[in-house]
Amino acid sequence: MAKVQRAIKPPAKMEGPERVERQDQHFSPEIEVKQLPSGFKPYPKNIQVSYRPFSMGEIKKMGQDEISLDKKFEYVLKGITVINMDKMQLTVADVLYLSMLRKLTIPGVDTVTVTKRCVHCGGYIVGKKVFLGEVEFQDLKTELPVSFEYEEVKYSFSPLTIGGLLEIAAETNEEPNEEQLLAKTCVSPSYEEALAMVTRLNNDVPYNSPDLAVLNTIDSMMYHGVAPIKLVCDECGLENKISLDEEEQGVLVLPFCEDPAPVEARISIG
Ligand SMILES: [Zn+2]
Numbered sequence: 001m002a003k004v005q006r007a008i009k010p011p012a013k014m015e016g017p018e019r020v021e022r023q024d025q026h027f028s029p030e031i032e033v034k035q036l037p038s039g040f041k042p043y044p045k046n047i048q049v050s051y052r053p054f055s056m057g058e059i060k061k062m063g064q065d066e067i068s069l070d071k072k073f074e075y076v077l078k079g080i081t082v083i084n085m086d087k088m089q090l091t092v093a094d095v096l097y098l099s100m101l102r103k104l105t106i107p108g109v110d111t112v113t114v115t116k117r118c119v120h121c122g123g124y125i126v127g128k129k130v131f132l133g134e135v136e137f138q139d140l141k142t143e144l145p146v147s148f149e150y151e152e153v154k155y156s157f158s159p160l161t162i163g164g165l166l167e168i169a170a171e172t173n174e175e176p177n178e179e180q181l182l183a184k185t186c187v188s189p190s191y192e193e194a195l196a197m198v199t200r201l202n203n204d205v206p207y208n209s210p211d212l213a214v215l216n217t218i219d220s221m222m223y224h225g226v227a228p229i230k231l232v233c234d235e236c237g238l239e240n241k242i243s244l245d246e247e248e249q250g251v252l253v254l255p256f257c258e259d260p261a262p263v264e265a266r267i268s269i270g
Contacts, residue, residue: 024253028052030081031105036094037224040143044159048083049090051098053105055079069169073162075103088163093225095162096244097137100226110137116231116240123235133160140224145187148214150197157185159222182219 032050040047054062062075076099080087090098104112111129118125145156164184168176176184179198186194199214229242 010250028055028107029101031101033098033101035137037097037226038091038094038159039224041140041142042091042161043089044085046084048081049094049098050081051102051105052079053107054102058208059106069174070166073166077162086163088166089161091140091159091224092162092165093159093244097226100135100244101132114229114231114242116242118233118235118238119240120238121233123233125231125233125240135229136227138223138227140222142221146218146221148218150201150211153197154187155186155194155195155197156188157222158187158217161183182215184221185222200234 030050030052032048036049058075058079062072067075073095076095077087079102080090080095080098081231082090103109111131114125115127116122116125137155140159145158147154147156149155160181166183168184172180180195181200183191183195183198198215201215205212226244228243231240232238233240233241
């Protein structure tokens with residue numbers, strides 16, 4: 001699909017109506033967002049979304065031990081305010097982006113330094129700084145929901161919500177497979193019926209079945225998020241990319257992430 005990308009203004013420079021000066025219990029400003037990777041398409045028209053930077057207390061707590069997916073998103077969602085919709089209805093991609101905003105607006109932090117091993121030559125790309133101003137979206141292109149008919153049943157889809165992800169993660173011990181994740185994006189009929197259909201199309205029909213092609217197209221139509229951030233390797237000059245929805249997401253999304261060995265990606269602040 002063609003990429004329509006656009007830069008997002010760094011909130012630090014936002015003034016006037018973009019910035020809602022409402023104090024919460026953490027005494028940090030709430031900042032209203034006007035742009036999200038989903039383009040607000042899955043949401044009611046009158047929705048308002050705002051966030052506040054991660055607090056020092058949250059940074060401390062999130063830096064402790066290995067935390068579960070549940071707990072991780074619980075901390076992330078605490079600093080996100082949604083008016084006129086349950087915040088569990090936010091898409092996963094929008095929540096990851098909002099978490100990144102929460103991180104990049106911590107007082108005194110406007111860049112995240114990424115260190116990554118080059119996928120081409122294996123050398124380390126050290127100290128690439130990511131600024132909020134250079135973040136681009138891969139927008140959700142379609143209006144919603146997207147539907148198709150299979151064996152006289154109409155299946156309707158909308159992008160995976162954070163509530164849906166946490167439900168399916170809990171049911172599968174944090175290891176949902178592709179089919180379960182896709183079925184979870186079905187808004188009608190039920191998840192169980194969608195899972196039966198998805199499983200049947202993936203396993204029981206020829207790989208070139210037009211029905212399977214339709215399903216795969218719908219799956220890709222749901223895609224949206226922050227565009228991969230480019231890192232050029234000093235050693236070989238080739239481009240690497242880092243995405244919010246990949247393993248290294250902690251670097252861009254969470255205030256601190258574990259420092260695994262071998263170290264593939266690390267973060268420093270400032
Ligand atoms: Zn390289």
